[in-house]
Amino acid sequence: MFDKIKPILNWFSGSKFQYRIFLILLLTSLFEIVTVSQGASSLIDDIIAEQVSHKALSQAKIIARIPLIKRALQEQSPELIQDLMRDVQRSSDTAFIVVGDLHSVRYFHPSPDKVGLTMTGGDNNWEQLRLGQPYSSISTGSMGLSVRGKAPVMDEQGRLVGIVSVGYMVSQIDSRIASDAAPVIYLTFFIVLLALFIAFVLSCYLKKQLLGMEPESIARQLQERTAIMRSLYEGFVAVDDKGIITAANPSAREALSQGETPLRGRNIREFPQFMALVQQEELCQEKDLHITVDDTMLICNATRYGTPGTPYGTVISFRKQEDIELLTQQLSQVRQYVETLRVQAHEYANKLSVIGGMIYMQDYDRALSYIESQSRSHQQTIDFMNQNIFFPKLRGLLMGKYHQAQELGIEFIMDDGCCLNKLPETTTEEQVIAIVGNLLSNAFEAVQRHITGERQVTLLITDVGDDLVIEVEDNGPGIPDDKIPDIIRKGVTSKKGVNHGVGLFLVNSIINQANGHLLFEPAQPSGVIVTAVIPGHPTRCRNGSEPTVSY
Known part of the structure; x- marks a missing residue:
């Protein structure tokens, strides 16, 4: 049995959700409709049968009270009631009316040839009749299966003298039930069509609400969404x-x-x-x-x-600004390290080429003098940084910027006042590297655009006093006063191409967190001086958000 049903179940589970919903709704509706229809049909059958039984019993009691019938039974004269009962039979819708005596001998029957014969059916309850109690029954007589009403015929002294039986054929009752049930059948058919239409409309509506997706796909996407949400930083x-x-x-x-x-x-x-x-x-x-x-x-x-x-609904995603700034700082540092390594590799390659050429031409004295001069300049720079800058990562950045400046033909000067022994509590070495690196990168690009004159960039970084001061001066074209408020915004830049407009925004964000100041001043005869001041003992800005930007 299960093997026969299994293919149907497999087909059902593999079909589209819309079709499954349609079939479920339709079968459920049909089951309910058929159940209700059968119940209604059975109820109608019972009601009609009860009505017919009650009607037969009522007519039998009325006929049993006719005086002429009592007289015919007392005098044992069937001919007295033949004309009367034929008229009653014709005026009635009953299948038959039978009058019998105490021995069940017929005194009247719709078929005259059956008068004088014994009543059939075996449903005469004489004990109940002698008590004067009428009753109804269903039995098969000479005319077939019928519903009968039996009433006693009593004389003036209350003694039983005969019986009146009024019957309706079951075939007549079935015909009446069929005619009365026709509207119910039509209504049931209409309801089935309506259920079919509603099931179709509802399945289409569900498909639209589910965006054409299957439940399995929805469940999988829900699981994926939950996993994605949990994994999102x-x-x-x-x-x-x-x-x-x-x-x-x-x-x-x-x-x-x-x-x-x-x-x-x-x-x-x-x-x-x-x-x-x-x-x-x-x-x-x-x-x-x-x-x-x-x-x-x-x-x-x-x-x-x-x-x-x-x-409408809204989806909001957010992240702490400090997290984004940290990532930006790390990316900026990596880019600076990469650039430093590239510059150093390129510079050393050029110097090796120069030395190699001199040796090839056997100009050993000049080669030795060149090596000594390069070593002396490089060593002086290293010694100055070691004596004044006590943070290794920052020294590495400055050394890389020194070589980059030489490659670009820029005179990079570290002010004699440079001295960095400690950092404010609100600032880390990585943040100082981000500030210095971005300010120097901007200065290098500015002097490269300054076509005439020497290209010069000066750096001062000191912790003398309570504050950390970082000052970068260049002799580039400078910054117009009306542009200064905009250049610290993210994405605002004067450079061509993409991926610009982040450096000063990052610098401004770091100084903002440390409650410092970012200053812009014009340099003489040209250029700009950018000064970042980070307090050693910070106090919250009055507005709690923006640092002071002066120019």
């Missing part, structure tokens, strides 16, 4: 059109509620900083918005989703 929050948070990953919970309270089910109004992102009336996308939550600067991206005519 960025915070992720989904908000519906009523402002209720419907999804949030652990990073968002950690950032917004310190991991103590689940975010799902809470109202976004509890975080008013995000309200502007979820109150848009149309689809839009916001990128790199800066929002402060509990003194923590977050960089947010928001995307609205939905279709016209349906409620």
